[in-house]
Amino acid sequence: MLLGEPQPTQADLHFRLFGFPVRVHPFFWVVAVVLGLRMPDARTLVTWIVAVFVGVLVHELGHAVVMRWNGFHPHITLYSLGGLASYGSGAYGAASLGPWRQIGISLAGPGAGFLLAAVVCMGLVASGTGVHVSWGLPIGLNLSPADIVGGILLTIFIDLILFVTVAYGILNLMPIYPLDGGQVARELFLMAMPREGIRHSLILSMIAAGAVALLGIMQGSFLLGIMFGFLAFSSYNALQRYLGRGPW
Ligand SMILES: [Zn+2]
Structure with missing residues (x-):
């Protein structure tokens, strides 16, 4: 993972x-x-x-x-x-x-x-x-x-x-990069919409990781919060990079 x-x-x-x-x-x-x-x-x-x-x-x-x-x-x-x-x-x-x-x-x-x-x-x-x-x-x-x-x-x-x-x-x-579910989501999106697949899979990854982080923090698991917060942030970065908007 x-x-x-x-x-x-x-x-x-x-x-x-x-x-x-x-x-x-x-x-x-x-x-x-x-x-x-x-x-x-x-x-x-x-x-x-x-x-x-x-x-x-x-x-x-x-x-x-x-x-x-x-x-x-x-x-x-x-x-x-x-x-x-x-x-x-x-x-x-x-x-x-x-x-x-x-x-x-x-x-x-x-x-x-x-x-x-x-x-x-x-x-x-x-x-x-x-x-x-x-x-x-x-x-x-x-x-x-x-x-x-x-x-x-x-x-x-x-x-x-x-x-x-x-x-x-x-x-x-979970459909989050770079987890297994994130790879599956990317392939499925790419098959359904070859041009927009990567963008949609990165948006889904960002939202899903943010949701898991939030749920983790709400139930007192700060480790899950930090880990998935980081994954949400890396998906956001990857999306910006993919859209050509970032200096990364
Ligand atoms: Zn695995």
Whole structure:
């Protein structure tokens, strides 16, 4: 969901998963800790970090798998507020992909998270455990408060992984640049109106990001407010640049 790949650092973690090179930038852990500071104790915080790691990795794997189906050799980077699946080398440039293939790649990230959540939910429901939707921003799924699955740590992990996969997927589906939903909106607008598509998708992005920022602040989530306020501002800047009005 982020703009570009960060510079390599000595503290990067490297591994391969299903043949995809994965790099974890140290800032990924820093942001995960900051987001988890409200966790009640150290072991819940560690469980939260693992859940964020798994949730974001599954999301990026979704993008990477569909990129590979389209002939690319992608790699994955996890950093700051999320991750990035980069096309890498391929038979053709990413620009040569048609709009529907690009939309498929964009939807595959949230789709992979939802699929994982669905499999976990089916397992829980089959074993008689309740799952409920936590409304608010972001919307997520949680275990029913009274249910314990296996041990307490496993329960916390399942609860957090359900929340992370669904909430991260839904936030990424917002029609906001450079999130997955923003890419989908741009392709759809361009198909519907080739001349005006970019302009309309940037206006929609600005309004949607502003609305999420406002809702975030109204419910006390200043992080969402700052993040989406920034995205609204970058969409505004991009729009001005696109219309040739700015010095940027
Ligand atoms: Zn994504």
